[in-house]
Amino acid sequence: MTRVHTRAAIERALAGLDLVPAIEAGFVALSEGRANVPPVGELIVEKGEVHIKYGAIAGDDRYVVKVASGFYGNPARGLASGNGLMLLFDQETGVPTDVLLDEGHLTDMRTAAAGAVAAKHLAPRDGGPVGIVGTGVQARLQLRLLRGVVPCMHAVVWGRDPAKVARYRADMAAEGFEVVAARNAAELAAQCRLIVTTTPATAPLLTGAGIRPGTHITAIGSDTPHKQELDAAILARADRIVADSRAQALLRGEIHKALAAGVLEMARVVEIGEVIAGRAPGRTSPDQITVFDSTGVAVQDIKIAAAVAARLAG
Amino acid sequence: MTRVHTRAAIERALAGLDLVPAIEAGFVALSEGRANVPPVGELIVEKGEVHIKYGAIAGDDRYVVKVASGFYGNPARGLASGNGLMLLFDQETGVPTDVLLDEGHLTDMRTAAAGAVAAKHLAPRDGGPVGIVGTGVQARLQLRLLRGVVPCMHAVVWGRDPAKVARYRADMAAEGFEVVAARNAAELAAQCRLIVTTTPATAPLLTGAGIRPGTHITAIGSDTPHKQELDAAILARADRIVADSRAQALLRGEIHKALAAGVLEMARVVEIGEVIAGRAPGRTSPDQITVFDSTGVAVQDIKIAAAVAARLAG
Numbered sequence: 001m002t003r004v005h006t007r008a009a010i011e012r013a014l015a016g017l018d019l020v021p022a023i024e025a026g027f028v029a030l031s032e033g034r035a036n037v038p039p040v041g042e043l044i045v046e047k048g049e050v051h052i053k054y055g056a057i058a059g060d061d062r063y064v065v066k067v068a069s070g071f072y073g074n075p076a077r078g079l080a081s082g083n084g085l086m087l088l089f090d091q092e093t094g095v096p097t098d099v100l101l102d103e104g105h106l107t108d109m110r111t112a113a114a115g116a117v118a119a120k121h122l123a124p125r126d127g128g129p130v131g132i133v134g135t136g137v138q139a140r141l142q143l144r145l146l147r148g149v150v151p152c153m154h155a156v157v158w159g160r161d162p163a164k165v166a167r168y169r170a171d172m173a174a175e176g177f178e179v180v181a182a183r184n185a186a187e188l189a190a191q192c193r194l195i196v197t198t199t200p201a202t203a204p205l206l207t208g209a210g211i212r213p214g215t216h217i218t219a220i221g222s223d224t225p226h227k228q229e230l231d232a233a234i235l236a237r238a239d240r241i242v243a244d245s246r247a248q249a250l251l252r253g254e255i256h257k258a259l260a261a262g263v264l265e266m267a268r269v270v271e272i273g274e275v276i277a278g279r280a281p282g283r284t285s286p287d288q289i290t291v292f293d294s295t296g297v298a299v300q301d302i303k304i305a306a307a308v309a310a311r312l313a314g
Numbered sequence: 315m316t317r318v319h320t321r322a323a324i325e326r327a328l329a330g331l332d333l334v335p336a337i338e339a340g341f342v343a344l345s346e347g348r349a350n351v352p353p354v355g356e357l358i359v360e361k362g363e364v365h366i367k368y369g370a371i372a373g374d375d376r377y378v379v380k381v382a383s384g385f386y387g388n389p390a391r392g393l394a395s396g397n398g399l400m401l402l403f404d405q406e407t408g409v410p411t412d413v414l415l416d417e418g419h420l421t422d423m424r425t426a427a428a429g430a431v432a433a434k435h436l437a438p439r440d441g442g443p444v445g446i447v448g449t450g451v452q453a454r455l456q457l458r459l460l461r462g463v464v465p466c467m468h469a470v471v472w473g474r475d476p477a478k479v480a481r482y483r484a485d486m487a488a489e490g491f492e493v494v495a496a497r498n499a500a501e502l503a504a505q506c507r508l509i510v511t512t513t514p515a516t517a518p519l520l521t522g523a524g525i526r527p528g529t530h531i532t533a534i535g536s537d538t539p540h541k542q543e544l545d546a547a548i549l550a551r552a553d554r555i556v557a558d559s560r561a562q563a564l565l566r567g568e569i570h571k572a573l574a575a576g577v578l579e580m581a582r583v584v585e586i587g588e589v590i591a592g593r594a595p596g597r598t599s600p601d602q603i604t605v606f607d608s609t610g611v612a613v614q615d616i617k618i619a620a621a622v623a624a625r626l627a628g
Contacts, residue, residue: 002399002415004318041355045370045377048408052366052379056359063359065366067379067401069408083408085316087381087399094362094383094397099413101316 004099005312010106013311019113020120020148022307024276026299027117029057030245031273037298047071055298062088062097062309064302068107080104086305098309106308110300112141114244114272115196115218118292120149121275121282122242123194123216128154131192133185133205133229135159135168138198138220143177146196156191158182159199186210197221197229208233213287219254223295228257230291236263239288240281242272245297253295318413319626324420327625333427334434334462336621338590340613341431343371344559345587351612361385369612376402376411376623378616382421394418400619412623420622424614426455428558428586429510429532432606434463435589435596436556437508437530442468445506447499447519447543449473449482452512452534457491460510470505472496473513500524511535511543522547527601533568537609542571544605550577553602554595556586559611567609 005013029035034057041052048071056063068084075081084104088097100106130152132139139157146152155172157179159165169179182188189195189210197205199221206217208231221229235241235258243249246269249256258264272292274280283290319327343349348371355366362385370377382398389395398418402411414420444466446453453471460466469486471493473479483493496502503509503524511519513535520531522545535543549555549572557563560583563570572578586606588594597604 004413036357036359038355038357041352041366041368043350043352043368043370043377045350045405046372047406050368050377050379050403050408052355052368054355054357054364054366056357058360063357063364065364065381067403067410069403071406071408074407077407079407079409083410085401085410087401089364089381089383091359092361092385093388093391093393094364094385095393096381096397096399096415099318101410 002096002099003312004101006101007103007105009312010100010102010308013308014109017307017311018148019109019145019304019307020116022303023110023113023117023300026057026303027244027271027273028277029273030297030299031271031277034058035299047073053298053301055302056091057299057302060302060306061091062306063091064088064305066301068104086301088305088309098312100305100308106304107301108137108141110304111138111220111294111296112145113304114294114300115142115220116145116149117276118218118242118272118294119146119194119216121272122240122290122292123150124214124283124286127193127216129192130155131188131195132157132198133188133195134198134221135161135164136198139168140171142196142198142220143172144175150194153177155179156182156188158185158188199229200227201229202227204231205229206234207231208237211289213289216283216290218292218294220294222253225252225256228254230254232258232261232263235291237289238291240283240290241269242275242290242292243269244272244294246271248295248297249293254291254293316410316413317626318415320415321417321419323626324414324416324622327622328423331621331625332462333423333459333618333621334430336617337424337427337431337614340371340617341558341585341587342591343587344611344613345585345591348372349613361387367612367615369616370405371613371616374616374620375405376620377405378402378619380615382418400615402619402623412626414619414622420618421615422451422455424618425452425534425608425610426459427618428608428614429456429534430459430463431590432532432556432586433460433508433530435586436554436604436606437464438528438597438600441507441530443506444469445502445509446471446512447502447509448512448535449475449478450512453482454485456510456512456534457486458489464508467491469493470496470502472499472502513543514541515543516540517542518545519543520548521545522551525603527603530597530604530606532606532608534608536567539566539570542568544568546572546575546577549605551603552605554597554604555583556589556604556606557583558586558608560585562609562611563607568605568607
């Protein structure tokens with residue numbers, strides 16, 4: 001019998017779930033070559049676009065198909081532009097076991113969980129307040145998910161729209177965070193040694209000179225060939241550069257930009273799955289600058305879907 | 315709110331639905347270039363294979379994603395090897411509107427409906443008993459769906475396994491059909507001028523010489539580059555050769571085999587959507603031999619899913 005779960009039920013399940021080990025296991029499977037992830041399917045219709053991501057990890061109980069959409073006229077109708085659902089199937093029989101009607105929330109959560117995984121392995125021990133660049137969904141979720149891995153109840157936020165910054169501070173205060181606003185990204189970088197960038201910027205927000213020794217940056221926003229939040233000089237100067245997927249980093253995100261600028265060589269890039277498994281070094285001294293470049297990989301979808309479905313079943 | 319429908323509910327909806335106009339509309343949309351059908355996604359896991367078919371017809375309310383699987387160890391566990399589901403989404407917003415947990419039944423039904431569409435446009439007016447080659451699911455559904463379009467209460471069946479033939483005759487008798495068994499395919503061809511082939515054969519079952527003038531053949535079974543039910547000489551000799559999709563007929567099915575044998579040129583092949591729309595001739599005299607080669611196209615999935623969902627909503 002196929003079980004169908006609403007977003008409300010999925011959110012309740014997430015509340016009791018530690019996503020960090022699930023997402024770590026996904027990254028390790030990817031780096032060890034145990035993930036079978038075919039190319040993304042794409043359907044373009046008049047009002048929007050649809051992406052179909054799917055794959056299986058050898059040895060897992062389930063395979064996962066995710067349908068995610070972006071319809072940019074939706075906000076004018078009072079709907080979120082993004083939507084989506086995930087389907088789980090039994091890897092032994094093909095029987096559909098679960099339909100997760102998450103409306104795209106699991107994609108947001110698995111992205112936020114990647115930030116927590118990166119901070120766990122790369123952030124300095126005492127980084128002071130956490131710096132959050134941006135004021136949207138990921139700016140909120142990243143801070144919320146960091147709670148389980150690093151001290152983060154004090155944060156500094158920077159965003160271009162003062163009204164959104166104010167709303168962000170109020171919303172996060174309601175969750176118990178004390179968030180102050182920086183006047184600009186440089187001021188934020190001067191105060192924080194754990195920085196998470198979460199914007200759709202297409203030109204660098206953080207400059208190389210502004211980053212202090214001992215800083216870890218998780219770059220969430222750039223997931224296409226065109227988006228960029230970090231000056232390539234940051235990657236040129238960083239001691240450790242960590243991708244979610246080396247194959248994907250060649251084509252999109254901050255690493256792609258630094259490679260294109262000629263200031264970075266792929267040989268310097270390791271995968272977070274290698275760091276987690278201890279096969280590549282993460283942070284080895286307090287003064288190192290580390291960068292994690294998140295572009296989003298299907299193993300995150302597979303693992304969050306399986307974790308949520310298992311909790312809903314149990 | 316996403317509606318979720320079980321196979322039982324879907325079967326009840328199908329009982330009151332005339333699929334012929336829905337599938338006709340799909341074929342016409344395909345032939346008129348209004349269907350956007352990206353390449354099929356494929357995921358191979360240890361115990362089975364999964365195909366993801368998806369697409370949209372311009373002007374329709376919905377787009378459709380179908381996940382279909384074949385796990386060949388399933389029968390040993392008491393499960394069907396095939397499974398599947400279809401998802402419908404609003405073309406204006408991307409909101410998932412319906413999950414059809416049909417277990418692959420809608421794929422079987424849309425395939426059977428294509429046979430009815432072909433018979434409607436190509437079968438001779440009085441073809442005598444209907445000839446059914448094969449004794450499986452399609453052998454049953456083809457006869458059942460023909461009921462709406464041609465006289466078909468008398469049929470002749472041929473299959474290699476006498477026990478399956480006997481079961482087929484009994485099952486169809488329970489539905490009101492009078493089915494006699496032929497000793498071989500040639501005997502069947504000598505008695506029937508509407509023949510439907512439904513087997514996974516990889517070598518021809520029907521020969522060119524055995525087909526009488528005025529016969530229409532619907533070839534359902536061959537949907538890969540390797541399967542073949544009709545001798546290429548039948549296509550060489552036929553007056554009308556009709557594909558569901560010319561693009562697909564180049565790569566798989568009976569037309570592909572006859573092209574490879576050098577006895578057919580693509581210029582002779584028309585699409586069923588062109589015949590339905592009156593832009594290509596169908597049967598124009600009682601003595602013509604016509605062949606419809608079904609390989610299965612995503613517009614059939616889109617249209618059957620939309621028709622069932624609309625009925626379930628209403």
